[in-house]
Amino acid sequence: MTGDWRYRLARNRGTLLAFGIFLAMFTIYVLNHPAGFTANVVQTATNKGVLLAFVAMAQALVVITAGIDLSVGMIFILTNCLASWIVVGTPLQTALGVAGVLAAGLACGALNGAIVIYGRLQPIVATIATGAIYFGIALWLRPYPGGSVNEGLADALTGKLFGIVPASLAVLAGAVLIVWAPFSRSVLGRAAYAAGSAEPAGYMSGIPIRPAKFMAYALGGLLASIGGLFLTFFTYTGEAAFASGNAYTLFSIAAVVLGGVSLYGGTGSGVGAIFGALAFRTIGDLLFVFDLDPLWQPLFQGVVLLVAVSLGAFGLLRVRSRLEWFR
Amino acid sequence: MAADMGDARPPLLRMEGISKRFGGVRALEEAELTVRAGRIHAVLGENGAGKSTLIKILAGVISPDEGRMLLDGGEVSFASPAEANRAGIVCIFQELSLIPDLSVADNIALFDPPRRFGLIDRRAQRRIAEEALARAGAPDIHPMALVKDLPLSRRQMVEIAKSLARQPRILILDEATSALTAADVAKVFSVLKRLRSEGLALLYISHRMHEIAELADECTVFRNGRNVASYPAGTKTDNEVVELMIGREYKHVFPPKPVSPPAARPVLECRNLSWSERLRDISFSVRQGEVVGLGGLDGQGQRELLLALFGVLRGCGGKVLVNGKPVALSSPGQAKADGIGMALIPEDRKTEGLMLPMSVRENLSFASLDRVSRHGLIDRAAEDRQIEEMVRLLAIRAGSLDMPVGGLSGGNQQKVVIAKWLMRAPRIILLNDPTRGIDVGTKQEIYQLLRRLADAGAAILFYSTDYDELIGCCDRVLVLYDGMIKRELVGKEITEHALIATALNISGEQAA
Numbered sequence: 001m002t003g004d005w006r007y008r009l010a011r012n013r014g015t016l017l018a019f020g021i022f023l024a025m026f027t028i029y030v031l032n033h034p035a036g037f038t039a040n041v042v043q044t045a046t047n048k049g050v051l052l053a054f055v056a057m058a059q060a061l062v063v064i065t066a067g068i069d070l071s072v073g074m075i076f077i078l079t080n081c082l083a084s085w086i087v088v089g090t091p092l093q094t095a096l097g098v099a100g101v102l103a104a105g106l107a108c109g110a111l112n113g114a115i116v117i118y119g120r121l122q123p124i125v126a127t128i129a130t131g132a133i134y135f136g137i138a139l140w141l142r143p144y145p146g147g148s149v150n151e152g153l154a155d156a157l158t159g160k161l162f163g164i165v166p167a168s169l170a171v172l173a174g175a176v177l178i179v180w181a182p183f184s185r186s187v188l189g190r191a192a193y194a195a196g197s198a199e200p201a202g203y204m205s206g207i208p209i210r211p212a213k214f215m216a217y218a219l220g221g222l223l224a225s226i227g228g229l230f231l232t233f234f235t236y237t238g239e240a241a242f243a244s245g246n247a248y249t250l251f252s253i254a255a256v257v258l259g260g261v262s263l264y265g266g267t268g269s270g271v272g273a274i275f276g277a278l279a280f281r282t283i284g285d286l287l288f289v290f291d292l293d294p295l296w297q298p299l300f301q302g303v304v305l306l307v308a309v310s311l312g313a314f315g316l317l318r319v320r321s322r323l324e325w326f327r
Numbered sequence: 328m329a330a331d332m333g334d335a336r337p338p339l340l341r342m343e344g345i346s347k348r349f350g351g352v353r354a355l356e357e358a359e360l361t362v363r364a365g366r367i368h369a370v371l372g373e374n375g376a377g378k379s380t381l382i383k384i385l386a387g388v389i390s391p392d393e394g395r396m397l398l399d400g401g402e403v404s405f406a407s408p409a410e411a412n413r414a415g416i417v418c419i420f421q422e423l424s425l426i427p428d429l430s431v432a433d434n435i436a437l438f439d440p441p442r443r444f445g446l447i448d449r450r451a452q453r454r455i456a457e458e459a460l461a462r463a464g465a466p467d468i469h470p471m472a473l474v475k476d477l478p479l480s481r482r483q484m485v486e487i488a489k490s491l492a493r494q495p496r497i498l499i500l501d502e503a504t505s506a507l508t509a510a511d512v513a514k515v516f517s518v519l520k521r522l523r524s525e526g527l528a529l530l531y532i533s534h535r536m537h538e539i540a541e542l543a544d545e546c547t548v549f550r551n552g553r554n555v556a557s558y559p560a561g562t563k564t565d566n567e568v569v570e571l572m573i574g575r576e577y578k579h580v581f582p583p584k585p586v587s588p589p590a591a592r593p594v595l596e597c598r599n600l601s602w603s604e605r606l607r608d609i610s611f612s613v614r615q616g617e618v619v620g621l622g623g624l625d626g627q628g629q630r631e632l633l634l635a636l637f638g639v640l641r642g643c644g645g646k647v648l649v650n651g652k653p654v655a656l657s658s659p660g661q662a663k664a665d666g667i668g669m670a671l672i673p674e675d676r677k678t679e680g681l682m683l684p685m686s687v688r689e690n691l692s693f694a695s696l697d698r699v700s701r702h703g704l705i706d707r708a709a710e711d712r713q714i715e716e717m718v719r720l721l722a723i724r725a726g727s728l729d730m731p732v733g734g735l736s737g738g739n740q741q742k743v744v745i746a747k748w749l750m751r752a753p754r755i756i757l758l759n760d761p762t763r764g765i766d767v768g769t770k771q772e773i774y775q776l777l778r779r780l781a782d783a784g785a786a787i788l789f790y791s792t793d794y795d796e797l798i799g800c801c802d803r804v805l806v807l808y809d810g811m812i813k814r815e816l817v818g819k820e821i822t823e824h825a826l827i828a829t830a831l832n833i834s835g836e837q838a839a
Contacts, residue, residue: 007686007729186698186703190689199684204639205693205747206659206673266684286643 009249014260014274021258022279022310027280032289039164042230045285046166047158047234052277053172054227055248056255057180058109058220060273063256065213066196066265067116068124072224073249075108078138079242080229084147084238087229094150107162108134109221113214131249138240147240154233168230172274179219181189181272188212196265255280258308279308337400339364340385340416344392347380353393354380356552359716362497367424367519367529369560372549373403373572373766378532382501385530388409395695408818412438420488420614427475432456435476435489455492460480461647478626480507487515488613491522491775495524500520502764504538509624509830516542535793537566550574551679551728561749570671573768575776580771581799587757591615592651594786595636595755597721600645605631607810609645611788613755619800620821621790624659626707628810629790633757636788638662649755663694670694670753672761674747680744687725690732690743695750716834717746738769745773749780756780758789761797806830 009016029045053072055076062069079101087099108130115126117177157167191212194202203210227248232238253263259276261268277283283304340362347355362368372378383389385396387405396403397735398414406409425434432453433440441451456470465484474482483503490498500519504512517540519529529657533539539546543560549573556571562569593612600609605628613619621629635643638656646653649667655660673679692699699710714728721742725735732743741761743821748756758777762770777800781787791797794839797804804816806829814829816822816828 004727004729007727007731011686011729122353169656182704185705185707187700188703190693190696190705193685193689194682194693197685199674199676200679201682202693204637204659206661206671207693207696208660266682 011120011267012272013268013271014262014317015269015275016260017311018259018272018275018279021311022275022282023253025279025282026159026257029289031248031284034289039160042162042168046169046259048285049231049233049281050172051227052248052251052281053217053257053274054223054275055252056232056268056273056280058223058227059095059181059252060256060259060261060268061192061216061223062123063253063261063263064196064265064268065192065216066199066264066317067216068111068214068216069112069127070124070249071108071112071127071134071219072220072252073245073247074131074134074138074229075105075224076160076228076248077242078108078134078141078247079105079225080235080240081138081142081147082103083229083232084110084149085141087149087232089150090299094153097150099230101229102222105216105221105228107221109218109224110214112221113217117213131245135240135245136292137241138165138245142238142240145237147238148297149232151236157230157232160169171230173227175223176271176274179223183215183219184269188215192216193266194247196267198266200262202228229261229324244264252277254305254309255289258305283308336395338362339399341397342381342385343395345381345384345386345391345396347389353552354383357678358394358549358552358554360547360554361557362498362530364522364528365526365544367523367531367542368546369531369533369543369546370556371532371539371568371572373768376549376572376766377552378549379501382418382499382530382532385416385497386499387409387416387670390445391587394573402647408586412493415494415800417490417493417497418499419490419501421486423487424487425474425482425626428473430471430473431460431468431477431485432470432525434485435470435492437489438493441489446752451838456488459488459492460485460517462491464518480511480625482668484511484515487518498528501530502533504533504535507680511831512538513524514747514784536568540565548572569767572630579772582775584802585777587780591617591829593648594650595788596646596648596651597636598646598648600635600643600647601638602631602635605810606635606643609810609812610670611805611815613788615784615786616779616781618787618789618801619801620797620804621788621807622794622797622804622816622826623813625792627807627830629807630759631810632807633671633759633788633790634662634759636662637669637772646700663753666750668754669757670751670755671746671757672748674759675764676740676799680747681732684731687723687732687735687743691717691728691747691750698751713750717750720749721746721776736766738765741765741773742767745776754785756785758787758791760790760792762791762793770796794823797826798823 030041035041055072057074059069083101084096086099086100098256112127112130115121115130116123121193133228157171159167161167161170178190187210188211191202191207194207195209196214199209234297255277256268256273257263258279259268259272259274263274284297287294287300292300338361340571341709342358344362345355347357358377358381371377384391387408387410403414435456436452440447453470460466460470461469461482465488468481468484469775474485477485487503500839504515507515523529531543533800540561545557546560547557548555548568551570590616593614596612598610605643609632621632631640634640636647636660638661648654654667656667658672661667667837677683692710695713696705699706699713723742723746724739734741735743745761762773777787777789789801796822801821803810803824806814806816806826808830816825
């Protein structure tokens with residue numbers, strides 16, 4: 001039918017806009033970078049961006065169901081501390097360690113899901129509480145910064161593939177292919193969108209609403225733990241950093257909104273959240289290339305974030321029925 | 328009489344040459360409307376004829392592209408509903424505008440709450456609410472009750488009270504009675520007639536012909552965004568009016584019923600079904616190929632009965648048998664499963680039927696995701712095949728399958744809800760007032776469809792608040808009163824008289 005593309009475009013407007021914003025910012029960044037567009041510059045930028053990208057993708061899964069996960073930054077910190085204990089030794093031990101970290105993330109997410117869905121608590125309160133628990137465990141694992149990680153694996157995953165492509169970017173793409181793509185095309189994924197859009201209608205259609213929401217929280221935990229692993233690969237240590245965990249939680253919310261995921265649920269995509277996260281990170285890097293005083297970073301970051309999020313609201317100026325302002 | 332004097336006075340409101348375009352669609356084209364004080368003016372037309380757009384322009388929700396509005400002879404334009412309110416134009420919208428989590432009194436005084444020292448004066452607010460509720464003929468509603476705890480029909484009464492508290496000069500009622508019980512409708516009508524005698528102008532939009540016949544002084548018919556006729560009420564027959572509305576000759580609204588009721592085996596049986604205080608000792612059966620109606624006043628347990636059968640209610644007593652075997656369903660997911668084959672077309676398509684922001688395609692396949700997926704992954708090709716078949720079968724008019732279903736007209740939205748369930752080829756079809764607020768043309772298509780489905784072997788249980796539908800569509804009608812089956816009407820016994828008398832719990836002999 002004619003006009004299909006128009007609706008598909010409208011559907012993915014948030015994701016495309018996030019991609020556009022990221023592209024514009026990154027272009028400005030690279031053009032002003034003393035070294036220009038080189039593999040090393042891209043690698044550094046990617047390594048900075050992927051951590052938030054994983055956490056934002058985790059947040060996006062939950063936000064699509066009209067929920068929110070305020071423990072996502074603490075899962076990230078907890079898995080970092082866990083990884084600094086167990087991702088060491090022989091290749092087999094390391095592999096088991098990675099599997100253990102991912103399983104821990106999945107378990108944290110599953111616990112969130114179980115409490116929110118089967119315990120019927122408000123997601124905000126439930127995940128504040130579980131976040132505190134996860135941080136408590138992180139603190140118990142690493143009262144002081146320390147530990148180590150299999151440096152061979154760490155260097156491989158933070159380096160470049162074939163001397164060009166940043167390995168962390170490849171892992172991010174892999175996560176999209178292995179986690180996001182099947183989720184978005186599955187019955188559970190569609191049920192997750194339905195849960196965020198009109199939960200009673202979904203239930204009355206006899207689709208698995210509750211398993212879908214549970215799956216969103218659990219996969220969110222898994223993605224956050226991939227972020228935690230990468231944090232360990234970058235720093236070679238584990239640290240129960242409270243401020244960092246909270247910052248990642250809040251930044252992940254900013255990133256999903258920037259990435260076109262509505263906090264009301266039902267719209268947006270994990271891919272959009274990734275571009276949102278990368279754009280958000282590039283804001284910080286712009287300061288560096290323009291040689292601004294780092295003290296200005298929070299203020300600058302806030303202003304650029306406001307402007308970027310406002311771009312998504314421009315559509316409201318063209319609204320014909322004023323009722324649509326409230327949708 | 329006040330009504331006669333109204334003609335001599337200049338019109339209270341005139342809309343001239345109003346045009347409005349949404350994207351490529353002309354919603355209104357050179358539309359005109361004249362409203363006089365002390366008259367009830369009915370606006371008729373199919374859904375999509377432009378009535379709602381006209382009302383929204385009048386109420387300040389949207390601005391016209393062309394044309395002008397004259398109030399008391401002076402040109403006006405409204406940039407917001409608040410401005411229209413200040414000019415004395417108050418609208419009761421089809422979609423309720425109440426805030427569910429606030430009390431009745433809070434809602435009634437929402438527009439301009441009484442204040443003392445800048446804070447809301449709760450006592451004065453309660454007084455205003457009580458007065459407004461009394462004026463609306465619903466003094467039984469407690470002002471402190473939360474709106475979300477009230478049934479739909481009571482909420483509608485609150486909505487009317489809320490509009491009266493704003494002291495309107497022109498009151499617009501857009502399908503305001505579609506959720507009301509017959510007793511409430513009578514009360515509302517006496518209120519509206521009193522308001523007319525007080526000199527208000529009332530604009531009344533309804534799909535119910537007998538309401539218009541009872542209430543209106545003047546009528547204007549809209550078709551395809553234009554006003555096609557204005558005439559004094561009572562000068563045209565129902566058939567003539569419907570022909571004006573649909574622009575073609577109107578006949579055979581209801582498909583013929585089978586001469587003798589089918590003697591097939593019962594597909595769905597209910598034995599002594601009960602649920603808290605709302606359902607008491609309900610026993611009946613629906614045979615293959617049969618259309619069984621549920622009648623009675625709104626809120627007598629019909630909705631609960633359908634939800635109980637569909638596995639939504641917990642703690643039901645009694646037995647439900649499907650194909651002679653007892654079943655215990657604990658979710659819609661189980662009710663729709665292959666061994667049972669049940670479908671429920673819900674009452675409120677906007678919350679229980681559709682995900683409005685999601686595409687037509689996704690909405691259509693929601694109930695059948697298990698059939699178009701393999702190992703949990705959706706097979707888009709299989710999905711599209713089934714969807715296209717349904718779009719053809721029900722003649723769903725959508726610009727694109729990728730457009731949000733919220734962008735379709737009400738009738739087409741309802742077709743999507745029905746198609747979504749027909750895709751499963753259900754053997755037991757439960758319908759909860761499926762034609763509420765949709766246009767005549769779509770209603771006819773739904774009546775034909777129901778009979779076709781029954782002829783193809785489905786067992787249909789059909790609740791409607793519209794007596795004409797029960798009479799025209801059903802082989803049998805079960806009339807509910809206070810959670811019990813009061814009477815079963817079969818074949819020729821299904822008359823308006825019998826339905827109303829039983830619904831009001833007066834025996835037919837006494838009423839006659």
